[in-house]
Amino acid sequence: MKKVLLYTVLCISLVIMLSACSSLAGSQTAAPTMDVSVIRTEVVAAMQAAFTQEALSKPSEEPTLAVTQTPYVITATFEPATPTPQVIASLTPAKAIVIATKAAPTKTPGPARLISQSPYDNTKFRPGESFDAVFTIQNNSTRNWNKSYYIRTVGGGDLIPNQTQVMISDNVDIGKSTTFTVDYTAPSIGGKHTTYWELVDDNGAAILSFYLIINVE
Numbered sequence: 001m002k003k004v005l006l007y008t009v010l011c012i013s014l015v016i017m018l019s020a021c022s023s024l025a026g027s028q029t030a031a032p033t034m035d036v037s038v039i040r041t042e043v044v045a046a047m048q049a050a051f052t053q054e055a056l057s058k059p060s061e062e063p064t065l066a067v068t069q070t071p072y073v074i075t076a077t078f079e080p081a082t083p084t085p086q087v088i089a090s091l092t093p094a095k096a097i098v099i100a101t102k103a104a105p106t107k108t109p110g111p112a113r114l115i116s117q118s119p120y121d122n123t124k125f126r127p128g129e130s131f132d133a134v135f136t137i138q139n140n141s142t143r144n145w146n147k148s149y150y151i152r153t154v155g156g157g158d159l160i161p162n163q164t165q166v167m168i169s170d171n172v173d174i175g176k177s178t179t180f181t182v183d184y185t186a187p188s189i190g191g192k193h194t195t196y197w198e199l200v201d202d203n204g205a206a207i208l209s210f211y212l213i214i215n216v217e
Helices: 002-027 036-057
Strands: 110-116 123-125 131-138 150-154 165-167 177-185 191-200 206-216
Touching: 110 206, 131 206, 165 177
Parallel strands: 123 206
Antiparallel strands: 110 131, 131 177, 150 165, 150 191, 191 206
């Protein structure tokens, strides 16, 4: 600050001296004149330069704080999505499916078994044709058969034999077989015709059932 005042005093003194010189010049012999306004301009420029130099030589009393821009990081915050309720289909209990199945054939044979027949089922005959049906039956019981055994027709069929009952021909031991022969006449009406039979023991009980089917054309 003192330097600034010193420069100011010096400049003012210089202006005064120049003014005095210009006054004396008017009373003496003509000499080259100096433009006072130019001198003043130079003095003012010198003062401004002195002030500028003084300001640059001293640090500012209040230091300027550097403004630092802190970058802001924008983070997107997502709200948790509201879970969509899941619809669980209620399953109706399935109804039990009952599948009818045939019972497995027993491994133990009955007291009698049809082992062959002639003619075979669905054999073709002409209307009114005569033929013999032969049934071979095996004794699978635990005792021998006597001559009281026989076969008889059972209702329900439309193929009518010439006899409704045929007696056994002889005694049949266990495991042996016998044959029964029946006379038939084919019906006059075409189509399938059936006859039903059963084997009866000496106590009058039916121990075997079987049938015959023919086809009349």
